[in-house]
Structure formats: structure tokens, C-alpha cells
Amino acid sequence: MNTVPLSHILFLSTALFFIGMYGLFTRRNMITMLMAIELMLNSVNINFVAFNKYLYPGKLDGLFFALFIITIAAAEAAVAIAIIINLYRTHRSIDVDDATDMKY
Amino acid sequence: MNGYAYLIWIPLLPLLGFVLMGLFGRTLRNASGMIGTLLLAGSTLLSFVAAYQYFFSDGKVNDVYRKITAFTITWLQFSPGVSIDMSLVIDPVSAMMLVVVCFVSLMVHVFSLGYMKGETRFATYYAYLSLFTFSMLGLVLAGNLFQVYIFWELVGVSSFLLIGFYYDRPSAVAASKKAFIVTRFADLGFLVGILVMAFYGQSLDIATLIGNLAAPQSAAYLSMTTAGFMGISALTWGLLLIFIGGAGKSAMFPLHIWLPDAMEGPTPVSALIHAATMVVAGVYLVARLFPVFSLDVSVMQVVTWTGIVSALLAALIACTQTDIKRVLAYSTMSQIGYMMFALGISGSGGEDGLGFMASMFHLFTHAFFKSLLFLCAGVIIHFVHSNDMRDMGGLRKLLPVTHVCFLVACLAISGIPPFAGFFSKEEILLAAYHANKPVYFIALFTAVLTAFYMFRLYFSVFWHKEPGHSPTHGEGALSMKLPLIVLLLCTVLAGFIPIASWVTVDGKTLATHMNPGFSVAPVVLSTLAILLAMRWYKKTSDTPDAAASALGPAFQTVSKKFYIDEAYLFVTRKIVFPFIGRPAAWIDRHIVDGAVNGIAGITGKLSQSVRAWQSGKVQSYALYFFSGIALLAIVFIYLWK
Structure with missing residues (x-):
């Protein structure tokens, strides 16, 4: 267990986070954007678990947070997909560039 | 609370009436007249009770009438001494005014039931009347200078509303605006005067103010007489400014121009506001502050000469007018001039206080006979449908009750015994005789003029020629005749009321000065004037016109009211508008508006x-969002430290 240092795991989560961010900014398809957001959430989860494990091994707070985030992410995915379906019904598209009605 | 707590109901009942009729006037309609009259009858009853209780049972302590404060509510406290209170104060002057205001107002309410019948804005009319009565009663009972000012403005507003009651007539609208602007202009002086007095006198409460200033060596008095502006002491400035307010409301020269125009209002309103109650507010104000006024000889001189000049000018103008209500308006102004100069020549105590007593006495009697005259004029106008004397004539058989009332009121105002005006006018003349001879002779001349123009009016209306029109209706309903008869009784009897033992400057009884020898001259001269008026106006004759053309330009000047209106117009049109109004408008349009528009423009850009x-x-x-987070992260990690 001691062979993997904390910095490796942090590197993984940072990479995951910026991959998600890159996806969020470059993709125009809403479903893909949603998936990118999930990636970012998961990178946060990895951070929580890793810090819990390395800094406070006797406690479980970080794990609980990770569980909460997974739950919330599931709910958020449901809401986001509902929004996307509604958007599709009105705009006949799930491209985010087609939904720019809310402007000046 | 020392047995006068019920005083609060005297102003509150008319206020209640105002609220009721103002809110539910449309549903109440014709009942509103009855409601207003009944509420006011309640007030009148209470005011009689209060006056009786004050004068006969508990006002007098050691032979001196004292001030009783029924109650005080501190409303706004500025500093330990200076606060705006709402208080009710009863002293001899306010007790007398209370009775006069309530009684005359009640008579006018009853009279209006008949006079205003069928008017579309009947309920509104009564609402305004109630508002006026409320404000006037508040003014009379006020114990705090600022409270006086508040109610002072309220009577101004109700006067404005009632003058402009027939708002579809342009002349009425102009008259109401004129009255409001002129009195408002004067009230500015009043406000500044109040502030000056409060600053040096350390109080807004009238009794405290008098106490602070009246002691000759008190700190307030010394600081007020030593402080000055442009070589005139602060005391003089304060009193002069307050007097300007009083002069504006009481239509004293040169602020009188609004009063004749105010006759555009319904005639009962003229009887109430512009004859008996509101226009004497200025006299009342000076009387309430009399101990302070009498400290300053120069202000008393101003009061005296303003009063006498107004009395004389108004009497001269009244001789030339042909509108019945305008004649009465000028005669009101003249009589108020009498009251004013009587205050001005009065001393502050004992026998010297005769002028003060006489002034209050004249205020009391004048309220009755002048409102009687106006109500008679109301009946006449109602009957003839014209204000012009030349359309009238020979009405004595058609309007018998009015004829008798008008005759008695004319005799009273001319100072013929035994009617009310005789007693009060004799007292004033006597006071003037002892205090100031030139004023006495002008006053005597004015009294003679008064007799002449009143009987010119009387003979022109009731004799002169045969009635030129067939009567379409009678003299009017009982509600119109009854107040006339009641006021007639008052006019006959009011002179016998011993005001001298009640309303005096220091609260002590003053011995009456009925001196038959002294009265001979005024009465004989007035009688001669009446005979002259009879000779000229009883039958149609050319003599008045001949006399007028013989006087030529002098007559012309007087009949044009000494060109005072024109002078005001000249000042406003040629001086105020181009030199003050236009630059002010320019600043408003370009600098004030410019700033606002500029700010809006910048925001828009x-x-x-x-x-x-x-x-x-x-x-x-x-x-x-992410850039913001990143920026914050950089700030917190590297720069904040």
C-alpha cells in the first residue's frame, strides 16, 4: 500500500478534472457536457477518498462525502436529462449553441 | 385632567364630520348637510359649556383669569426647551374665540342647508366647511406656536378649497390661487419669525415663551435685544416677521389684495371664513403673543399704522365699489384694521390695556354683525341672481326679514347705539383718543366713511328704485331665515355682554368706559353720514355721479383700488418673472435636469x-466562472499571504 504516494493520486484527480473541464468547454452536445461534468465530480471524489485515507486514516468523513456526491450526482443527472429532453422538444436539438435565447 | 379634557372633542367632532363626508359623501349625499350641522351643534354646545365653566366657575383665581392647559402631548422634541407640542389651552381670548367660531360656523352650516340645496357637490361643500371649522378651532386652542402654524396653514388650505369651490369658473380659480399665494407668501415670514422667536426665546410654547421674554432682565430678553441684523434687534425682526404672517391672513395693507377676490366663493363661506373667523386670525395671533409684542415699541407702531392705513384705505375703496360682496369685503378689511390698530395702541396692563380689550370686543361683535351682513347678502344674491348693486333696488317689500336684519347690521357696523358695534367701536375710539391723537382722528373719519358706504349699500339694495324683476321664489327656506334671526338677536345683544370684565390683557377686570359725552361726536357724525347716504341713494338721483365726476382722477384712483393690484402685477410680470423666474427656470432646465439626464445617459452608455x-x-x-475561481485562487494563494 505504501508504494503509491499521495501525489500520484492527486495527479490522477487533477488530470481527470481538467479532462472534464476541457470536455465541458469544447463539446457542444449536451449529453457529452453532462458526462464531462460527471468526470469532474469523480475527480473530486477521488480527492476526498485519498485525503481521508492518507491524512486521517482513523476517520470516515471523506468517504461519507464521496458517497453524498455520488448520490447527488445521480439526482443531478436525472434533472439534467429532463432539461435536455425538454429542450429537445422545443428546439429539436440538443446542441448547446442552438439554445442561446436568454440573452440581452 | 383639570376638568377640561372634553375640549378635545370640540375640534374633533368637525374633523370626524370631514372624514365621514369626505369618504362617504357620495352615499350620504343630502344627509351630509344634516350630519355636519349636528356634529357642529355638538361642538358648539361643548364650547358654550367650556366658556361658561371657564368664565364663571374656575377660570378666575384671585380676580385674575389664568391660562389653563387642558392637556399637552409632546410631539417632536428638538432640545430640552424647544418642542412641538399638541396642546389645548384655554384663556379668556381663546374661550371667547371658541364660542365665536363654533357659533358662527353653526349658523353658516344651517344657512347653507338652504342656500346650497341642489348643488351637485353638496357633500363636498360640507366636508370642506367641516375641515375649515376643525382647523380654525385647532388654531384657536393651540398652545404652541408651531401648532398655531400648522393649523394656520390648514385654514389657508380650506379657504383655498372653498374659494375655488365653483372650479368651473375661471375667476374663482384665479381668486383661490391668488388667496393661496398671497397668504402663503406672508406665511413664509410667519415661519421665519417663529424660528427666530424659538431660537432666542428658547421655547415654542406660547406661555413659556412669554415667561422667558417678558421679564425685563431675563437672559432671553437681553440676548434677543442685543443680537441684531441690519441694525434692527432680533426681537423686532421676529415680531415683525410674525406680524407679516398675521397681516397676510388678516388682509392688512399691502397684503389685502386677495380678500376682495376671495368673494368668488359661495356667500356663506364668505360669511364664515372671510368675515368672522379666518381673517381675524392675524388679530388673534397678535393678541395671543401680546405680552411679547408690547415689549417692542417700534413693532407696536408698525401694527398701529398698518391697521389704521388698512382701515382708511379699505373704507375709501368701499365707497366706490358696486359689487355687494366686495363692499362687504372691504368693510371687513376696514374693521379688522380697527382691531389691529387698537392692539397696536394698547398698553400691557391695567387701564392702559383698554385697546386690547376693545380690540377683542370688536372682534367679538364684528363676527356677529358681519356674518349677518354676508348671510343677508347671500339671501339677496340668491333672490336676484346677481352680485351687482345696480341690479338690485326696492327689495324691502320682497325680502322683509332680510331687510330688517340688514338694516340692524348696518346700524351696528356704523356704531349707532344700542347695537353691538357701537359699544366696541366707542371703546376703540376712546383708547385711540387717550393713546394717539392722529390715529384717533383717522379712525373717526373712517367710522364716518363706514356709516356712509354701509348705508349707500343699504339704500341701493333695498330702496333706490322699484324692483326691476318679478319674484320667482320667496325669501328662502326656514333654514335660511333662522340663522338670520338668531344673528340679529346677537347683533342687538352682543354689545351688552361685559367683555371688559372677562377678556383683558392681564386677566383682571377692567372698568368700562361708557362715556356719553365722548360718544356724542362719533355718533352724530355717523348719523350725518347716514343722512347723506339716504339723500343720495334713497331715490334715483344724479348727485352721486356728479360728485364722482367732480372728484375726477381722485375718484378714479379710489375706484381702481389705488392701483395696488396693478402694482403687484407690474412687480410680478416685469420684475419677478424676467429677473427671478426665467433664470430659475433656466437653472432648473439646464443644470438640475441636465445633471439628472447626464447620470441616466452615462448609466445607459x-x-x-x-x-x-x-x-x-x-x-x-x-x-x-472558472476564470473567476482561478483568479481568486491566485489571489488567495500567492498575493494575499
């Missing part, structure tokens, strides 16, 4: 330039 950020693209918002 700024929003134009940043609105592109609101693109509607979710991803760019997310980018802003």
Missing part, C-alpha cells in the same frame, strides 16, 4: 458597452 457579455451561451458563462 455603460450598460450598452457591457451587455454583450450576456450572450446566452452557457459555455462562455462557465468559462467566466
